[in-house]
Structures are given as C-alpha cells and as structure tokens.
Amino acid sequence: xxxxxxxxxxxxxxxAPGKVNLSLRVGAPQDDGYHPLVTIFQAVAxxxxxxxxxxxEGAGVQLTVEGPQSERVPLDETNLAxxxxxxxxxxxxxxADVALHLAKGVPVAGGMAxxxxxxxxxxxxCDALWATGLSRDDLLGLAAELGxxxxxxxxxxxxxxxxxxxxxxPAMTRGEFHWVFATRDDGxxxxxxxxxxxxxxxxxxxxxxxxDTALMQALRAGDPHALGAALHNDLQDAAxxxxxxxxxxxxxxxxxxxxxxxxxxxxxxxAALARSRQHALAIAATWTAEGAAxxxxxxxxxxxxxxxxx
Ligand code: ATP
Numbered sequence: 574x575x576x577x578x579x580x581x582x583x584x585x586x587x588x589a590p591g592k593v594n595l596s597l598r599v600g601a602p603q604d605d606g607y608h609p610l611v612t613i614f615q616a617v618a619x620x621x622x623x624x625x626x627x628x629x630e631g632a633g634v635q636l637t638v639e640g641p642q643s644e645r646v647p648l649d650e651t652n653l654a655x656x657x658x659x660x661x662x663x664x665x666x667x668x669a670d671v672a673l674h675l676a677k678g679v680p681v682a683g684g685m686a687x688x689x690x691x692x693x694x695x696x697x698x699c700d701a702l703w704a705t706g707l708s709r710d711d712l713l714g715l716a717a718e719l720g721x722x723x724x725x726x727x728x729x730x731x732x733x734x735x736x737x738x739x740x741x742x743p744a745m746t747r748g749e750f751h752w753v754f755a756t757r758d759d760g761x762x763x764x765x766x767x768x769x770x771x772x773x774x775x776x777x778x779x780x781x782x783x784x785d786t787a788l789m790q791a792l793r794a795g796d797p798h799a800l801g802a803a804l805h806n807d808l809q810d811a812a813x814x815x816x817x818x819x820x821x822x823x824x825x826x827x828x829x830x831x832x833x834x835x836x837x838x839x840x841x842x843x844a845a846l847a848r849s850r851q852h853a854l855a856i857a858a859t860w861t862a863e864g865a866a867x868x869x870x871x872x873x874x875x876x877x878x879x880x881x882x883x
Contacts, residue, residue, distance in 0.1 A: 589694035589879035590616035591679035598780030611780040616729040617874040621690040622676040625698035640677030653688040657695035682760035684838030686722040693726035729878025747795030751847040755866030766839040769811035801832025812840035829859040
C-alpha cells in the first residue's frame with residue numbers, strides 16, 4: 574500500500590509559553606564568550622499564539638503582531654519568529670513563504686523569553702503548515718540554533734537547563750504554583766546585565782545543580798513555601814545595580830507576603846510566588862497601588878510547551 578504524505582493545511586495556530594527561572598546560576602564566561610548556566614525553568618500560562626498561513630509562492634515571510642507592548646517588537650528579519658521560519662525552510666529545502674501573526678501574551682523584553690516562545694511556536698507551526706514532519710529532536714536542534722531559551726519553550730513544564738541553558742532535563746513537580754510579575758516599560762539589556770555580572774563576580778565558580786537540591790525537593794513535594802525560600806538568581810545583584818528602583822518592587826512584594834520574590838532572568842521583570850491565585854491578585858494590587866510596577870501579570874505554572882491548537 575502506498576502511503577501518501579498528509580496534505581498541507583492552509584493555516585495553523587500554535588501556543589507557546591513564557592518562562593520564569595526558578596534558579597539561575599551563572600559561571601565565568603568561556604573562550605567563546607558564553608556563560609555556562611545551570612538554571613531551572615518553569616513555563617507559565619502567559620502565552621504567545623502564532624498563526625501561520627500559506628501565502629503565494631515567492632511572497633516570503635510576512636509578519637504581523639498584536640498585543641500589549643507589540644509596538645516594541647521588530648517586524649523585520651531580526652524577529653525571532655522570522656528567523657525560525659527561514660531556518661526551518663533552509664534546513665528542509667522548502668521556500669520560506671508564510672504569513673506569521675504573533676498574538677503576544679508574554680511581556681516584551683522582560684526576561685520571560687516571549688521572543689523565544691514565538692520562535693518555538695513558529696517552528697512547530699511551519700513544520701505543520703509545510704508538512705515537513707520533523708521529529709521533536711530535530712525541532713529541539715533547530716531551536717538551540719535560534720537561542721538558548723528556545724528549546725525550553727518547545728518543551729515547557731519545568732526543566733533543568735545546562736550548557737547555555739539549552740540542554741534540558743525535565744524536572745518532576747507536583748501541583749500548581751501561583752505567580753505574579755511586575756514589568757517595566759523600559760527594558761534592561763541582557764548583554765549589559767551579563768557585563769555587570771562579570772565585573773561584580775570576580776572569578777565566578779562553575780555552577781552546580783547540587784546547589785538547588787532544596788528547590789528540586791520543593792518542586793517534587795509541591796510545597797510553595799519551600800520553593801519560595803529556594804528561589805535564586807545570580808544575575809539579580811547585577812540587574813539591581815543597573816536598576817536600583819527594582820529593589821522597592823522586591824520589598825513591596827515581600828511586605829505583601831510573597832513566599833519568594835526575585836528578578837526574572839536578566840530583568841527588569843520581577844517575579845513573586847504567591848500562596849494562591851487570590852494572594853497573587855492581592856500582591857498585584859499592592860504593586861499597582863504603590864506604583865512599583867508599570868504593569869502586573871497574574872499567572873500560574875507549570876504550563877505545557879509549544880503545541881498545535883485544534
Ligand atoms: P532576552 O532575555 O532573550 O533578551 P526577553 O525574554 O527579555 O529576551 P523578549 O520579549 O523575548 O524578551 O525580546 C527581547 C528583544 O528581542 C526585544 O526587545 C526585541 O527587540 C527583540 N525581539 C526579536 N524577536 C522578538 C519577538 N518575536 N518578540 C519580542 N521581541 C523580539
């Protein structure tokens with residue numbers, strides 16, 4: 574019996590999550606300039622939705638975007654979604670003709686990897702649209718070429734990342750954790766934060782997962798109090814020295830009873846762990862009332878990785 578390839582669909586929609594680094598441990602830069610990381614990612618239910626539509630041959634990659642802060646998203650070939658479509662097309666030998674619409678639900682330039690989620694979603698969407706039939710491993714390989722946070726946006730849930738953060742091992746967790754994020758309109762540059770980290774971390778040691786034993790235990794037990802106490806970010810001091818006003822955002826959340834609070838990734842977003850959804854809303858309200866955030870976002874984790882929507 575001959576098996577026919579599935580007919581390409583004219584339009585597909587894929588959802589991919591933003592993330593919080595529950596722990597981010599950073600070593601001294603290596604010869605290639607990259608910092609070795611040991612990080613524990615958790616995907617959260619703030620999501621990006623990418624719709625990929627077929628366009629006439631030769632039309633190229635067409636990009637449109639909607640959602641909060643979308644005016645800050647580049648629409649040219651530097652956009653990570655654009656790069657993802659071109660990379661996949663080159664690798665499988667098809668023409669990179671596609672209309673991509675990004676509906677952004679992850680704060681832009683907040684250290685929550687919204688652009689990486691767009692890239693992961695685009696890989697899954699174009700793979701389906703062009704019926705290229707790549708395996709999960711193939712997609713993970715392409716994702717790692719696009720950026721160190723992109724593989725995690727494919728995988729989702731909770732995972733340990735090593736290397737540049739792109740070598741992933743799923744982590745066991747129980748239950749749901751409630752998060753609130755405080756974002757700022759003016760972002761922090763990731764390279765600048767790493768630069769300040771290098772100045773401050775005179776002879777940083779190589780990071781080890783054994784430093785996060787309590788955190789991994791808290792995840793397995795589904796214990797938000799223990800998780801709050803174990804949150805860790807090596808980049809926090811560097812981010813705070815560039816943006817001292819974030820200190821007050823951390824303090825306000827602590828005073829509102831957050832179980833743990835930290836700068837998210839390279840900032841400037843701040844993540845607070847709450848006892849419940851109700852408590853998350855209360856922390857968000859306090860941040861707003863105190864003027865300690867430009868926007869607040871309540872969500873929960875873990876959330877699934879990039880997946881096709883029906
Ligand atoms: P990173 O920490 O990787 O720099 P981030 O998680 O802080 O990123 P993103 O929203 O992913 O924040 O985007 C960071 C920058 O990347 C933006 O300021 C923007 O100029 C550029 N960018 C490229 N592609 C995208 C995209 N699809 N969505 C948002 N920003 C994008």
